[in-house]
Amino acid sequence: MKIELRHGAGGADTAGLIDSIFARHFHNAVLDKMEDGAVLPRPAGELVLTTDSFVVQPLEFSGGNIGRLAVCGTVNDLSCMGAVPKYLTAGFILEEGLETDTLERMVASMAATAKEAGVSIVAGDTKVIEGNGGMYINTAGAGIRPQGRCVSAANLCPGDQLILSGTLGEHHAVILSSRMGLQTSLKSDCAPLNAMTEALFSAGVSVHTMRDITRGGLATVACELAKASGCALAIEESALPVSEGVHALCGILGLDPLTMGNEGKLLIAVPQADTAHALATVKAVPYGENAAVIGTVCAGSGVTLQTAIGGRRVLSPLRGEGLPRIC
Amino acid sequence: MKNEQMAAYLTHYRGRPLRLMEVCGTHTSVLYRSGLRGMLPAQVAMLSGPGCPVCVTPTAYIDRLTELSLTPGVCVLSFGDMLAVPGSKLSLAGARARGGRVGFFYAPEQALKIAAKEPKTCFVLAAVGFETTAPVWAVLAETILQQGIQNVRLLTALKTMPLAMDALCETGDIDGFLCPGHVAVVSGSESFRPLADKWKKPMVVGGFTPELLLRALCRLLREAGERHSGVWNEYPAYVRRDGNSKAKAVVARVFETGPACWRGLGVLAGSGLYLRGKYAALDAGSGALYDDRAPEGCCCGKVLTGALTPQQCPLFGKACLPEHPVGACMVSSEGSCRITYLERGDSL
Ligand code: SF4
Numbered sequence: 001m002k003i004e005l006r007h008g009a010g011g012a013d014t015a016g017l018i019d020s021i022f023a024r025h026f027h028n029a030v031l032d033k034m035e036d037g038a039v040l041p042r043p044a045g046e047l048v049l050t051t052d053s054f055v056v057q058p059l060e061f062s063g064g065n066i067g068r069l070a071v072c073g074t075v076n077d078l079s080c081m082g083a084v085p086k087y088l089t090a091g092f093i094l095e096e097g098l099e100t101d102t103l104e105r106m107v108a109s110m111a112a113t114a115k116e117a118g119v120s121i122v123a124g125d126t127k128v129i130e131g132n133g134g135m136y137i138n139t140a141g142a143g144i145r146p147q148g149r150c151v152s153a154a155n156l157c158p159g160d161q162l163i164l165s166g167t168l169g170e171h172h173a174v175i176l177s178s179r180m181g182l183q184t185s186l187k188s189d190c191a192p193l194n195a196m197t198e199a200l201f202s203a204g205v206s207v208h209t210m211r212d213i214t215r216g217g218l219a220t221v222a223c224e225l226a227k228a229s230g231c232a233l234a235i236e237e238s239a240l241p242v243s244e245g246v247h248a249l250c251g252i253l254g255l256d257p258l259t260m261g262n263e264g265k266l267l268i269a270v271p272q273a274d275t276a277h278a279l280a281t282v283k284a285v286p287y288g289e290n291a292a293v294i295g296t297v298c299a300g301s302g303v304t305l306q307t308a309i310g311g312r313r314v315l316s317p318l319r320g321e322g323l324p325r326i327c
Numbered sequence: 328m329k330n331e332q333m334a335a336y337l338t339h340y341r342g343r344p345l346r347l348m349e350v351c352g353t354h355t356s357v358l359y360r361s362g363l364r365g366m367l368p369a370q371v372a373m374l375s376g377p378g379c380p381v382c383v384t385p386t387a388y389i390d391r392l393t394e395l396s397l398t399p400g401v402c403v404l405s406f407g408d409m410l411a412v413p414g415s416k417l418s419l420a421g422a423r424a425r426g427g428r429v430g431f432f433y434a435p436e437q438a439l440k441i442a443a444k445e446p447k448t449c450f451v452l453a454a455v456g457f458e459t460t461a462p463v464w465a466v467l468a469e470t471i472l473q474q475g476i477q478n479v480r481l482l483t484a485l486k487t488m489p490l491a492m493d494a495l496c497e498t499g500d501i502d503g504f505l506c507p508g509h510v511a512v513v514s515g516s517e518s519f520r521p522l523a524d525k526w527k528k529p530m531v532v533g534g535f536t537p538e539l540l541l542r543a544l545c546r547l548l549r550e551a552g553e554r555h556s557g558v559w560n561e562y563p564a565y566v567r568r569d570g571n572s573k574a575k576a577v578v579a580r581v582f583e584t585g586p587a588c589w590r591g592l593g594v595l596a597g598s599g600l601y602l603r604g605k606y607a608a609l610d611a612g613s614g615a616l617y618d619d620r621a622p623e624g625c626c627c628g629k630v631l632t633g634a635l636t637p638q639q640c641p642l643f644g645k646a647c648l649p650e651h652p653v654g655a656c657m658v659s660s661e662g663s664c665r666i667t668y669l670e671r672g673d674s675l
Pocket residue numbers: 325326327350351352353354378379380456457459507508509510661
């Protein structure tokens with residue numbers, strides 16, 4: 001069956017869609033009440049809220065899909081704030097012509113990812129617009145930050161070590177090669193990282209800051225951190241984990257792993273004394289096995305890369321789309 | 328030599344001052360990314376040449392594309408990099424905002440799929456590139472004819488490198504060239520021999536990893552420092568003396584040479600490739616697009632010929648920024664102005 005405008009009209013067709021797909025996959029005590037809003041217990045600690053919209057093309061790609069991405073993106077934003085993600089809302093904008101089977105796969109994947117991350121999807125909305133069978137998802141998330149956790153870019157101080165939780169560029173590489181019709185064995189790294197951030201806190205690591213590396217890649221995130229903290233970041237190119245597949249694609253297309261996006265990688269800054277412990281902790285949790293210490297925070301400003309060949313390069317945030325070269 | 332030894336050779340070069348040109352935009356970009364540019368001693372200047380197809384495309388070509396995109400029933404498809412290049416009035420992105428139909432592709436073959444979905448629309452593909460891309464466009468043109476595809480046309484801006492390098496030798500004081508490896512994969516390292524013989528300069532074909540580039544640079548410094556002339560292939564894993572005969576053959580079947588206008592160099596006879604014979608029916612008006620009027624104050628022409636460095640352009644970093652480029656060299660990811668601007672590491 002294909003989605004039609006009637007499915008978004010708010011009447012029986014909408015209710016049917018909710019029953020047959022959304023309620024069935026997302027069900028939990030709060031959502032099952034089917035009220036106009038979710039009533040949630042008042043948390044101890046600070047409430048952290050975030051929202052993000054997902055418009056990825058293609059909807060399904062190797063290693064993930066828009067549904068998994070929509071959960072991971074919001075879960076990871078909350079986790080990077082030091083919050084324990086708890087609740088998500090999901091808003092769907094569906095284009096006419098979307099296959100309900102596709103929608104159901106995306107929704108099922110959201111449900112599975114939410115389960116993996118230990119969050120509940122407690123409210124939702126669906127609209128249908130004219131179009132060509134596409135779909136977009138907005139997720140908002142609420143998390144609770146226990147007392148005493150203070151993670152902020154402003155906390156970076158000279159001497160801090162930078163840990164990257166895994167290899168660079170997979171998500172970007174997968175999306176790009178699928179748009180270009182290239183066959184690769186790459187998989188998107190799209191994953192919820194709250195287990196990783198919680199492991200760090202439970203291990204007693206004094207996390208100064210954490211960022212998930214999404215659009216714009218490591219270079220962009222590092223420049224943002226440098227600016228926000230008034231410190232300089234020095235990164236070692238030879239320490240950067242890059243998979244062979246991404247490396248090869250970059251060679252062919254003239255791309256730079258440093259400005260390619262991930263959807264399941266963190267840049268973590270910890271005090272020097274905690275570095276070894278933090279690295280071991282990250283390596284021991286899922287999605288962290290390729291973690292590495294990639295650089296240091298110093299006094300000064302800007303981000304520099306010590307290149308593998310012995311040169312020095314000043315990193316800038318990505319500008320424009322980062323398209324592959326013409327030949 | 329090991330990498331460390333080569334790096335030491337580079338940094339400790341104390342021979343005669345050299346002005347060397349990297350022709351290819353990818354080399355410009357790797358020079359920056361790898362930090363090699365910063366390792367060069369003060370007396371070695373690396374100039375960026377006309378090696379980015381986006382940068383050398385003249386204004387008239389962009390104008391023709393925008394005009395087509397605003398024609399009812401026509402949709403222009405291009406590499407994404409072209410969208411922001413300013414024409415005399417509009418860029419393609421500007422034309423799109425005014426109702427023009429413009430799409431982009433990552434690889435030319437994708438364009439045929441897009442066109443197949445809308446048989447009533449005429450799709451004009453912006454076929455830009457050098458020796459490297461020409462075979463891809465040639466195969467595409469053959470496919471269009473073989474499959475009888477009716478709604479696809481090409482607006483070509485295909486150029487060949489040696490004649491531009493010849494023009495540069497005539498005007499500029501360049502002591503040696505880092506020759507484009509991609510081009511040489513197709514045309515062969517020997518394609519640079521006539522230039523080396525005529526101008527008595529070293530021509531070194533280089534690859535694109537930092538290691539390969541370092542190796543090519545060391546070779547270029549040594550040979551240029553000693554005033555040697557000749558061709559050196561430092562990308563032997565991919566480049567053969569005579570190139571790729573299949574690719575050359577398909578290009579010869581589909582294209583013939585003709586005059587082409589290069590931003591900064593003007594019209595160079597024989598440096599363009601145009602659809603020939605039965606393929607000419609696919610052409611969307613590619614001939615005589617010679618107008619190369621640059622926007623007020625734009626120095627792209629001088630930058631592309633090594634006469635000015637990007638920083639010497641009065642608009643650089645002021646009126647001309649990656650967010651709102653005045654000239655083409657600030658648009659393309661291989662444009663030397665854009666690369667130089669980003670190299671300064673300005674944060675957000
Ligand atoms: S078109 Fe190819 S050979 Fe020319 S600059 Fe770009 S990558 Fe290099």
